[in-house]
Amino acid sequence: MSIDYQQVITKIREIAVTAKQNDEQVNARRGQAIKLLEANANQLAELKRKVEQTYENDLNLRCAIPASEPLNATFDPPEPPSQVTLIAADGSQITPDRHAAVFFSLINVGVIVIEPGSMKAPDVFTFSDIKYGEELFSETGLIGEDLISLGRDLAERQKLLELAEQYPAPVIALTDGPVEIWGPKGGSNEAYRQTLETHLVILRKMQERAVIPGGVVDKPGANLVVRLLEIAGLHIDELRDIHKKFPLRGVTDLWLFQQLLPPGERSAVFGLQSSSQVHYKGDLALHFFYLNTSRDDHPNLVRVEIPAWVAQDENKLKLIHAALISQSRILGARAYPYILHRAHEIAVVKFEEKQQVEQMLMLELRRNGMMVGEPSSKQATKDLPGRGSK
């Protein structure tokens, strides 16, 4: 037993009491948020101007930008398309571990292609890329988790593009997570800059080939629309200190659209105001909508990120909306797109597999007469079977 439950339970009781008080405050703010949403639903141009003015005061501003649909608009699920190809990619990675016997990294990308209605078994692909020795170093030193994650994200998107060309159109290419590639912003990191450039090339090629990219964020945590409503509710003079003002703190996009969206329906499409908008421009400007993938009264919200060329094309919007809803119906009560779950299942590297790769690498190195290290004493001790401590 490693936790002192007596200490923890005291704190838990305090948390519960405080949470109840906070909840009352948040409820009042929720009411305000709904009022702001209704009042500003059609004030799109004015709100856009306000966001632009706010951005001048806060270059790190991250919020929704009104597009062409009223803020509180909802859209019925369209009929499933008669012909569509769905491709989803997901990735996992092994990062170099200085406590392990050998130093290596591995990126594993799983891709699945489903042609609904074709009666065909889906095609599944795995791409595994192991790196060792000099390959583990960038210009600034040993690559860490950030860079390996960037490499994984890029590999996912590259495989989506490569495979999309081999299947009948229209093709929807899905990732678990946003379309936007995350990394240290501001172009300070060379590896991030290169990754971003390649990503933009991939997105442009997808547009040329009419491959519809979609990034699905399940149970989204970003409060982009609520932030927009905060801006809407503040006086123009107050926007100078926007980074210090959170009048709707505690209200979430998740809650807001759970109230708004009936099962299967999507929200209005919004633009994304973020520091990355300097990179994702024009047809590639990032947009998103919320989607209630549930089929009953228990909403399940996902945020779907798409580029502008998809956001501005009603048919493509309908296609991705319908595809995600039909995929979310497959898993019964768990309203998550089946294809994304399968991509994850194909990609994930289990602990035993990691050990297997490590053993294979060590064996091959020894066979070639190389000295192989040992796990650190700390790691070896951790790996000992034991009962834990009292």
Add this chain to the structure above:
Amino acid sequence: MKPLQIGYLLRSGTTGFVAGCSVSQLAAPGLGALISAPLSSGYQVYGLIHDIHIDDDGLVRQLVTADNISPEVMRDNRERRIVPVEMSVLVVGWEQDGRISHLLPPRPPLSLDVINLCDDDELVKFTGAGSFGYFRHVLRNKDIPVGDVLAAHIQQAGAAHALKGNQDWQGKAAQELIVLLRDDFPTLMTVLSALGDALPFGK
């Protein structure tokens, strides 16, 4: 003729083993089928399939809660996902350099050894050797559906012998079972009942 491979060995012992195959390979083997595990040169172990088992997992349990399952999802789960079919096999004999024995083998097959389905020639060769000595391996095993396994096996082997011109094998096999089970009336009734359902005696 090239042997029909139906899977690979997962785990084994002297008296039985478990083989795994993918769902797409499942069409070939059936309950009571004679299979062989060829090991080193000239040595192979024979067994009878007494159980075919398919495990579920979290995704399959989730899928069954949906209203309907599309053919693509069905095929994805059967053909693309790692859902091995497990076949439990009762060891009934072995062969060394062409000589069949109905005793337990000197050593069991090893992990990932290939498992083949015996064709009619092998079935006739194994079941026609000796005098049904391998029946005792089945009869002493109280944890398997003895009657149904034997009925399925005798039906398959009887048909193979009949094709080779031996119409008497099935009757002799039934007679042997009656003799072996003369002091175990409940099991005898179970076996005869299953044989009655499977075989055309008196019909």
